[in-house]
Amino acid sequence: MTPQIEVIYRSESRRVLATLIRVLGDFDLAEEALHEAFFVAVQRWPQDGIPANPRAWLVSTGRFKAIDRLRRQARFTPLLQEQADTLEAAQWSDEDVEDDRLRLIFTCCHPALAPDAQAALTLREICDLSTEAIAHAFLATPTTIAQRIVRAKGKIREAKIPYQVPSRAELPERLDSVLRVIYLVFNEGYSASRGADLTREDLTLEAIRLGRLLMELLPEPEVMGLLALMLLHESRRPARTSASGELVLLDAQDRGLWDTSLITEGCALVEQALTTRRFGPYCLQAAIAAVHAEAPSAEATDWRQIVGLYDVLLRAMPSPVIELNRAVAVAMEQGPASGLALVDSILQRGELQDYHLAHSARGEFCRQLGHVDEARGAYEKALSLTQQTPEKRFLERRLSELKSPRQ
Incomplete structure (x- = not known):
């Protein structure tokens, strides 16, 4: 795979997969189609040149490959011929693909799925994490994670869970799990669970984009809080590693490298969310991040306020990880x-x-x-x-x- 195609794979493969899942209506068939499309791209693009719209080319190629695969298998399973004919007759447009990953997250986070299956499936399909990496994040075995993902896909297929953003009336009850998973995506990008790089900018930016889309749909305080939290954390990313790629702790970071535009936007969202007095854990975490963002140095940070915010956060969401973060603030x-x-x-x-x-x-x-x-x-x-x-x-x-x- 050439460097250019590797870059396209990294930036576009999850978007292409999300659209293929919508077009084909099947996770496994879409994953196979994605890999076949990139295989064709590796063969053709070095000679023919990269198309003007690589994402649309990959979706179209993957769709045709999936139809061909179904027709080959129809010799043994006749019903697949009908599925192939239906897919070939259906029209698809690349005009609405930007929302496909948001649709996919709502599908992965459907209440019919267990919470641990929701998170595992989203990290696999949205973030392209291996089962080993997901297992490490959840302190589980790869076999356990693989079984959760297989069961979740089966449930979506058997229950005919729709691939769509819920109606406005349904959004509030579906919100918590979606917020949790978007934050999981962001965290994997902000501090990758493994690998040579501390961060994965593609994931942090994608999570922020999804957060913005969600806020357009449902401008609730906790949606504002999550978006603010992601923006404020993302503002620090340029200072979190040295020029040579070494980790730099918060108290040693060059705050002149922090992105002031993200800080301004994030702090405004925190203020807006807190004035509603209907805030929850994401707003509280964003408020803590805002105190850090507004301090000119680690020494000048209002640590007493941060400890107080952690006390409120622990009452709202008891967690040993939050206790650990509070311990650092107390220190x-x-x-x-x-x-x-x-x-x-x-x-x-x-x-x-x-x-x-x-x-x-x-x-x-x-x-x-x-x-x-x-x-x-x-x-x-x-x-x-x-x-x-x-x-x-x-x-x-x-x-x-x-x-x-x-x-």
């Missing part, structure tokens, strides 16, 4: 000993034992307190759990900087 306000005590209490409950950021935070607090051996053990544990190359390099650098008390 910034009261010192590393206070943060360490909170992290240890989380780990002693048996929670977050397999979460590398918990051990990384513990290592950082121990390092600041001069507890070198404990810091080393925590960093080594975090290193054994992370699958991301920049985080591995950061932890290895922290370990190399530690000096034994005996030295």
Whole structure:
């Protein structure tokens, strides 16, 4: 595959898949059609040139390949001939493809599917994550994740779940699961679960685009909150890695690199959402991000306000990960000993034992307190759990900087 085609695959394959699922009405057939279309592209484009509209070309080619596949299989399953004829007779237009991924998310998040299946299916189909990567994110086995995805596809097919954005009357009851999954997409882009790069800009931008589409449909406070949260996090992305690709922590980031236009938009959305007094967890997380965004430095950050917001957030959405984030804020306000005590209490409950950021935070607090051996053990544990190359390099650098008390 040439570099140009690789770029197109990375930027367009999920959009092409979403449209093929709409056109063909079947997940597995669409996935096969997508791969066949790119196989043809690899053969033809180097000689013929890349078409003016690669996405439309790929959808059209995939559609014809799917019809051909059904006709070949119709020799053994006659009903497939009728399906092939129906698909060939149907008209499709590339004018409405921008909404196909939003339609796909609502399909993947249909209430007929279990919540864990909704998330796994969306991460697989929208983000193109492998079952191994999804399993790592959910602390499950690849076999378990694969079974969830297969069952979810079967349920969509058997229940004839429609491939569409729900009506305005149905939107509110469907909203929570869609917000959760859009944020999962964003998080995978903001901090990739594995690989050589810390971030995947294609996923963060896609999640933001979907958030904007959703806000047009339903401008509810939590939709505003999620969009604000994504914008404020995305504003920091240019400063999160050095020129050489090394991880840069929040307190060491060059805030001059932060995107002020995204910060302005995000803070305005936070203010708008909070004035409704109907806000929830996404608005609260966005408010925390806004406090960070408005501070000229880590030292000037209003950590007491952030801790207070985390207290409210924990009452609204109890979570050991939120407790961990609060512990980091407490450490910034009261010192590393206070943060360490909170992290240890989380780990002693048996929670977050397999979460590398918990051990990384513990290592950082121990390092600041001069507890070198404990810091080393925590960093080594975090290193054994992370699958991301920049985080591995950061932890290895922290370990190399530690000096034994005996030295």
